[in-house]
Amino acid sequence: MFKKYLTLPKDVWILSIGTLINNIGNVTSPFLTLIISIRLGYSAEVTGLLIASKTIISVIGVSVAVY
Numbered sequence: 001m002f003k004k005y006l007t008l009p010k011d012v013w014i015l016s017i018g019t020l021i022n023n024i025g026n027v028t029s030p031f032l033t034l035i036i037s038i039r040l041g042y043s044a045e046v047t048g049l050l051i052a053s054k055t056i057i058s059v060i061g062v063s064v065a066v067y
Contacts, residue, residue: 029051029054032051032054033047036050036051
């Protein structure tokens with residue numbers, strides 16, 4: 001079933017693994033939200049502001065890394 005994928009070029013594999021690693025990092029946002037709101041006791045507004053700031057900084061970081 002997956003034999004056709006074994007013949008893909010090395011560049012495709014590198015991009016796929018890089019995308020996988022990058023997307024694993026995206027899983028941290030829900031957990032960070034829970035930790036900030038429940039464990040640390042911040043309000044929903046502060047938690048939303050912090051997570052939005054993290055997202056904006058991530059977008060800036062990715063765009064700078066690409067160029």
